[in-house]
Amino acid sequence: MTPDLMEEGARRVSAYAQLATRNRTESGGRAAGFGRPVVPGEVDTAHGRILYLEDVSVSFDGFKAINKLSLDIAPGELRCIIGPNGAGKTTMMDIITGKTRPDHGTVFFGSTIDLLRYKEAEIAQMGIGRKFQKPTVFEQLTVYENLELALKTDKGVKASMFFRPDSADSDRLAEVLRTIHLADSVNRLAGTLSHGQKQWLEIGMLLMQDPKLLLLDEPVAGMTDEETARTAELFLSLKGQHSLMVVEHDMSFIRTISEKVTVLHEGAVLAEGTLEQVQGDERVIEVYLGR
């Protein structure tokens, strides 16, 4: 082979690699992203959606847990999801976070990131944080150390061994401590916190990674009334800066925080609107009372 041909081949290989990388990290090669500036690492919300599910279905042993589910969430929105037991709320979150693969449908983060092409860990890195029902903080570490650890998880094993928070990290830590009402408890062992405080600490750990979308599964279950009220304040303060999807059974909590409520039933959206609207919907009443 002549040097010219070899050079030409190398150019083609390099151009192809660049194209593949661009398609994977920016627009997924879809026409929707064409012509708009795409900032690597930024979620493209130009179409007014941070999360978009269309016609999503998944079956377990022939049982349709999610059945042609379509739903979207606007940037900065705080969306509440309600529905009777077994409606598919957890399965929907499993699909969004890459834990469960749907049999069918479309799931997009912004208008350009096809979440079905990514693994669970990659989706978390992209800025989708998930809080499970039970708090999972490190009980033997202090509040501060738990938050510091959340910063390190982003940085890989070697970097995290020598990690020292810089001033931007320290500012962020202080801000998160204030947001989660634990500024007075920095040096307390997480194991000595109340149930509600542990939940806030775990939310704080997610906030350290500055997630664009937070999925929260029954965040006030087991909390006292005072803790529930403080959690409502916390969520209202996060709205706008982050998008939130909150699954909850506690209707008085939902009443305090909600604008738009989505009711899931048998794996699909049964109704959507304000809490008053959905509570007045005959189909919703039947589903809740008919159990």
Ligand SMILES: Nc1ncnc2c1ncn2[C@@H]1O[C@H](COP(=O)(O)OP(=O)(O)OP(=O)(O)O)[C@@H](O)[C@H]1O
């Ligand atoms: N891995 C699985 N294998 C078999 N069935 C499953 C699996 N995951 C969920 N299901 C079934 O799918 C349906 C939806 O479950 P899911 O946990 O998503 O409901 P949910 O709305 O979160 O309920 P809850 O309010 O009780 O948490 C249920 O009937 C459940 O038994």
